[in-house]
Each structure stands twice: as structure tokens, then as C-alpha cells.
Amino acid sequence: GKEDLVQKGQHNYQYQSKKPVKEGSYLVTAEYQPTFWSKNKAGWKQASIKEMPDAEYCEQTRMYGKNIVNVGHESADTKVITRPVGQGLEIVPLDNPANVHVGERFKVRVLFNGEPLPGAVVTATFDGFDTSDRSKNHKVEAQAFYDKTGDDGSVEIIPLRQGFWKANVEHKVDFPDQKTCQKQASYTTLTFQIGHQAH
Numbered sequence: 001g002k003e004d005l006v007q008k009g010q011h012n013y014q015y016q017s018k019k020p021v022k023e024g025s026y027l028v029t030a031e032y033q034p035t036f037w038s039k040n041k042a043g044w045k046q047a048s049i050k051e052m053p054d055a056e057y058c059e060q061t062r063m064y065g066k067n068i069v070n071v072g073h074e075s076a077d078t079k080v081i082t083r084p085v086g087q088g089l090e091i092v093p094l095d096n097p098a099n100v101h102v103g104e105r106f107k108v109r110v111l112f113n114g115e116p117l118p119g120a121v122v123t124a125t126f127d128g129f130d131t132s133d134r135s136k137n138h139k140v141e142a143q144a145f146y147d148k149t150g151d152d153g154s155v156e157i158i159p160l161r162q163g164f165w166k167a168n169v170e171h172k173v174d175f176p177d178q179k180t181c182q183k184q185a186s187y188t189t190l191t192f193q194i195g196h197q198a199h
Contacts, residue, residue, distance in 0.1 A: 023072030025081055025096055032063035036181055048180045058181040059172070062088050064188040070098045084111055089171050089186035091122075094154065097165075097192040105156035108190065109149075110169050116153025117171065121146070124157050124167040126194075143168075162195025 003026070005015035036048040038055035045051075049058050064087040070076060076098035084092050094107040110117045123143040130142035145167075149155045159165055167190045175181040 021071055023075055024070075025075050025077035025079075025098070026069040026071065027080060027085065028067040028069055029085055029087070030065040031087065032061070034060050034062045036060050038181075049182075050180060057183075058175075059183040059185040060175055060181050062184065062186045064089055064186070066091065066188070066190050068093065068097055068190070068192040070096065070193070084114065086114065087111075087188065088113060089117075089169060089188040091167055091169060091188055091190035093190065093192070097159075097194055100159065100194060102159060102162050102195060105158055106192075106194075107154055107156050108167065109152070109154045111153060112171055112186070116149075116151075117169075118149055118151045118153055120149045120153070120155075120169050120171060122149060122155045122157065122167060122169055124159075124165055126159070126161060126166075127164040159194040164191065164193055166191045 003017050003021060005017055005028070008014060008016050035046060036058060037044055038047045038049060038052040038058040040052055040054045040056060049055050052058070066085070066087070068081055076096045078096050081093050081096045084090055090111045092109045092111060094109060097106055100106045108122070110120045110122065124145040125141060125143045129144050132141075144160065145157055147155050157167060169188050170185065172183045172185045175184045
């Protein structure tokens, strides 16, 4: 079934379920509405080339997120976890990470508009790997894993330690109307726990 979450907490991105959820395996999904971002000498602004004629670069940004949550000690269901949810750019686990031990391979498939995406760069890192302060810049955190998807869009992530992991994929294609914007940029993350749940 589906659970609607309510925004709760001091930040607008903090959500929780209305009531405690039953034991089992869940996907928490998030989507950022497609938004035009353009850059000129003054910097970035939410606009297309039509609103910013002097733009050096424009992209329509689409962002997706997916988090695997296993509630209860024995929860490691694959039925919900391994089914695509229909995001524009999506990382689909081919197993539940609860079944994956440190050093074993965690196979995932990358889909773009529902089709396998070969040659996509997949990076992954774990909480605590990069401790640098990125609050003042947009530099991507250091990554613990890097590989490219095969012809079937799949890749095997190798989690080298237990903890909270985040896998990322970016994919850019030409925007259909070049007078409006140059690129359609999709970003997606899959977050999951390897080993004991954090308390």
C-alpha cells in the first residue's frame, strides 16, 4: 500500500508518517518539479533563456530521490523494493540491501524514462566518508565507489563498510526546444542502509 507523509519538523524537507508503520520494507520517494535554471555573469537564476537572453548555460533540472526503509529486524522484502516506481531517472535495486553484507555486491539497474541506461556513471558514498564542510560551496562530496552501467543498465555497487549509503546518477540530454534551454538534466539518488540500522 501507500503511505502519505506529513511535513513535520523545523525544516521544510522533514517528513514523517501520520501513524507508526507496520513491519516490512518500504520505499520513500521524492521528486523535484522540473525547473529551468540559467547562468549568466551575475550567477544562477530560476529562468529559461527566454527570461535570461544573456545566459551562458541553461538546464531544465529534474531531481528524484528514493530511500529504502526496512522496519523490523526480519524485514528484507524484495517485491516492493525491486519494482520501478516510474521516476524519469531511477536507480532500481535488484535486491533488498538488508540482504547484502559488507564487501558483497549490491546490484542495481538505472532507468531513463523507463528504459535501461547503458554507460551511465554511478557513484556512491557512505555517511562519514567525506567530512569536509560543503555548506559554502556546491562541490560534490568525495565518492567511495565509481563504475558505469553495462548494456542492460545494471551495475554492482560494492559497499565496503556498513552504514548509510547514497548512490547517485546524473544524465543530461539536449532540451527539445533549444531556444528555451540547452539541456534537460536529470539527477537521482538512492539511499540505503548496509548492516545494522543506525539508532
